[in-house]
Every structure is written in structure tokens, then in C-alpha cells.
Amino acid sequence: MSQHRPSLDAFSGQLSDRAKSFFAREHIFRDLSNTCSFERLAEELDRRGAPWFDKVFELEEEFGGLVRRGPHPKTPSLAIGLFQLISLGFDAPGEEEPEDDSALVSLKWPMVRLAATGDLLTHVGVYTTEADLYLSESGWIFWYVSTLDRVELLSGSASTFLERVALEDHVRRTMREYAGTFFTADEGSAIAQALNIPVVEEASDALITHWMNPNLFISRLPRTSAPGIYRTRIVSRTVEALLSAAQAVITRSPEAQATVETHLPGGRERHDALRREGVAVGG
Numbered sequence: 001m002s003q004h005r006p007s008l009d010a011f012s013g014q015l016s017d018r019a020k021s022f023f024a025r026e027h028i029f030r031d032l033s034n035t036c037s038f039e040r041l042a043e044e045l046d047r048r049g050a051p052w053f054d055k056v057f058e059l060e061e062e063f064g065g066l067v068r069r070g071p072h073p074k075t076p077s078l079a080i081g082l083f084q085l086i087s088l089g090f091d092a093p094g095e096e097e098p099e100d101d102s103a104l105v106s107l108k109w110p111m112v113r114l115a116a117t118g119d120l121l122t123h124v125g126v127y128t129t130e131a132d133l134y135l136s137e138s139g140w141i142f143w144y145v146s147t148l149d150r151v152e153l154l155s156g157s158a159s160t161f162l163e164r165v166a167l168e169d170h171v172r173r174t175m176r177e178y179a180g181t182f183f184t185a186d187e188g189s190a191i192a193q194a195l196n197i198p199v200v201e202e203a204s205d206a207l208i209t210h211w212m213n214p215n216l217f218i219s220r221l222p223r224t225s226a227p228g229i230y231r232t233r234i235v236s237r238t239v240e241a242l243l244s245a246a247q248a249v250i251t252r253s254p255e256a257q258a259t260v261e262t263h264l265p266g267g268r269e270r271h272d273a274l275r276r277e278g279v280a281v282g283g
Contacts, residue, residue: 014159015159015162015163016163016166016202018163018166018167018170018202019162019163019165019166019202021166022165022166022169022170023166026068026169027068027069028066028067028068028078029066029067030063030064030065030066030067031065031066031067031084032065033065033087034064034065034067034081034083034084034087034088035060035064035065035081035083035084036060036064036083038057038060038061040083041056041057041060041082041083042057044082044083044086045082048091048108048109048110049108050108050110050111050122051111051120051137053122053135053136053137055135055136055137055138055139056082056122056124056135058139058158059080059081059082059124059135059139059158060081060082060083062158062159063080063081063158063159063162064080064081064082064083064084065080065081065083065084066078066079066080066081066084066162067079067080067084070129074088074089075129076088076126076129077126077127077128077129078125078126078127078128078165079125079126080124080125080133080158080162081124081125082110082122082123082124084125085110085123085124085125085126090109090110090123091109091110101115102115102149103115103116103144103149103150103151103225104121104134104144104151107120109123110122110123110124111123112134114136114142114151114225114226116151116224116225116226117225117226119136119137120136120137121134121135121136121142122134122135127143127165130145130146130147131143131144131145131146132144132146133154133161135158138156139156139157139158140153140155140156140157140207141153141154141155141156141157141158141161142154142225151225152222152225153207153208153222153224153225153226153227154208155205155207155208156205156206156207156208157205159202160202160203160204160205160208163200163202163203164203164208164210166203167200167203167210167212171212171217171235175217175235175236175237176237176265176266177236177237177238177265177266177269177270178235178264178265178266179235179260179261179262179263179264179265179266179267179270180233180234180235180260180261180264181233181234181235181236181242181246181258181259181260181261181270181274182231182232182233182234182258182259182260183231183232183233183234183246183249183253183256183257183258184223184231184256184257184258185231185232185249185252185253185256186220186229186230186231186232187232187248187249187252187253187256188209188211188218188219188220188230188232188233189209189220190248190249190252191211191216191218191232191234191245191248191249192211192218194248195213195216195244195245195248196213197211197212197213197216197218198211198212198213199211200212207222207227208220208221208222214237215236215237215238215241216234216235216236216237216241216242216245217234217235217236218232218233218234218235218245219232219233220232221233232249234246236270239266239269239270239273242270242273242274243273243274243277246258246274246277246279250279255280256280257280257281257282258274258279258280258281258282259281259282260274260281
């Protein structure tokens with residue numbers, strides 16, 4: 001297989017047509033020279049004294065070597081798989097010591113500890129040139145931006161993470177005004193039920209759920225780096241669609257507060273409209 005042409009034939013993980021189209025459009029493909037066998041990966045983990053998490057091996061088998069090239073061969077904007085990170089030199093010693101109060105506690109690469117919960121995470125990828133992907137023993141995907149010292153739980157599996165990336169790209173392309181509105185209430189399911197919005201099965205899992213129709217994109221997302229407390233995100237084609245969804249939230253959770261991505265298209269209009277309706281909006 002050519003390493004310079006998008007190809008989907010090498011994936012053993014299941015992907016939707018939306019994700020396949022996104023990968024082809026964005027020139028995301030699987031470089032088989034940057035993945036390895038179970039035995040080779042086990043050797044690499046043993047050499048570094050790292051634990052054998054089953055999910056690390058599963059990710060390598062299904063999606064290892066997945067890459068979107070960046071401006072430099074050593075700085076891809078998306079890369080999946082521990083062996084690929086080794087090939088890119090991510091196992092080289094860091095130049096800076098982590099802060100004592102950082103969200104991730106550095107251990108011997110590829111391991112870190114999530115400060116909020118104490119859980120061990122394995123470095124398994126990069127997502128944009130400024131963020132890293134980590135995998136928990138249970139298969140949860142975390143996103144870490146070192147410049148902000150910010151950790152976010154993105155999905156309950158590698159496949160739903162990739163589906164989420166493709167889905168959110170679809171929303172940005174099809175909804176011209178894609179600023180998100182976030183409510184401090186777990187009411188995504190209530191909105192979907194009230195407005196008859198179907199779930200996006202392939203991008204949803206036990207941790208995170210998405211619903212979508214032509215006018216609304218609703219997400220149930222953790223408010224922290226661990227599940228338990230959830231928030232609701234609403235992306236709408238129009239201000240009117242947002243207000244109908246917001247009403248479903250406020251009816252059930254009248255104390256819920258909203259924040260709007262005012263720096264994105266349509267954000268200021270949505271912020272002002274919610275305030276006119278008496279919704280508590282920050283910022």
C-alpha cells in the first residue's frame with residue numbers, strides 16, 4: 001500500500017461512511033510501516049517497564065499507524081498508535097520537568113497519571129500539533145493540551161473518538177454558524193426526546209452521546225476529565241433552533257447556566273438571544 005495515498009482498506013476497526021469520507025477528504029490514512037505486531041509492541045512496553053493494557057494492543061491492531069501529515073514529517077496533526085509515536089521519536093527524554101500541580105503527572109514514557117483521579121494513562125497519539133491523546137486501561141480516550149494544562153475526556157473508545165472527529169467536522173461544514181452553547185445540566189437526552197432528535201449511534205458510547213437532525217447537534221459531555229458530572233452542548237443552524245432546545249433544558253433545570261462560544265460564527269447572536277429570553281449566560 002502506498003504511504004502517500006489515502007486508503008481505508010487497511011483498517012480493521014469499524015468506521016462509518018461519514019468517517020471514511022472525512023478521512024479521504026482530509027488525507028488521513030494508515031501507514032503500515034508505523035504499526036507493529038502484538039509481539040513487537042509487547043517488547044517495546046517491556047523495555048520501558050510499562051504495563052500491558054489490552055486496549056493499547058487493540059488500538060494498535062485496529063488503528064495503529066493512522067496519520068494526517070502536518071507541515072513536517074515529525075509533527076503530524078493526527079497520529080494514532082503507540083508504535084507510531086516511538087517511530088516519531090516521542091519516547092525521547094523531555095527537556096522540561098512537569099509542574100507539581102499539572103493535570104497529568106509524568107511517569108516513565110509512555111505512561112502518565114491523571115492527577116484528578118490517579119488513573120494511569122498511556123500516550124497513544126497526537127491530535128492537532130498542540131495536543132496529545134492518552135488511553136486509559138478501560139479504553140477511554142483523553143485529550144491533553146500542555147500549553148493550557150487541560151485534560152478532557154473525549155470518548156469511551158478509539159472508534160467513537162474518530163467518529164466524533166468526523167461528525168464535528170460535518171457539523172462545522174454544514175452549519176455555517178457553528179458556535180456551541182454549553183449548559184451546566186445533563187439534559188441532552190431531554191432535548192432529544194422533546195424535539196424528536198435521533199442519536200448518532202456510531203459516535204456515541206457509554207460515556208458520551210450525540211444527537212443530530214438538520215437543525216440541531218446535541219452532545220452529552222463530561223464536565224471534567226472523569227465521568228459523573230455532565231454538561232449539554234447545543235450547536236444550531238439558527239438562533240430559533242437554539243432557543244427551542246434551550247427551553248427544553250431550562251424547563252427541567254431552571255438553575256442551569258449557559259456559556260456560548262462567542263468567538264465562533266453565530267456565537268454573539270446566540271449569546272444575546274439567550275439573554276433576551278432570560279437565560280443565565282456567562283461572559
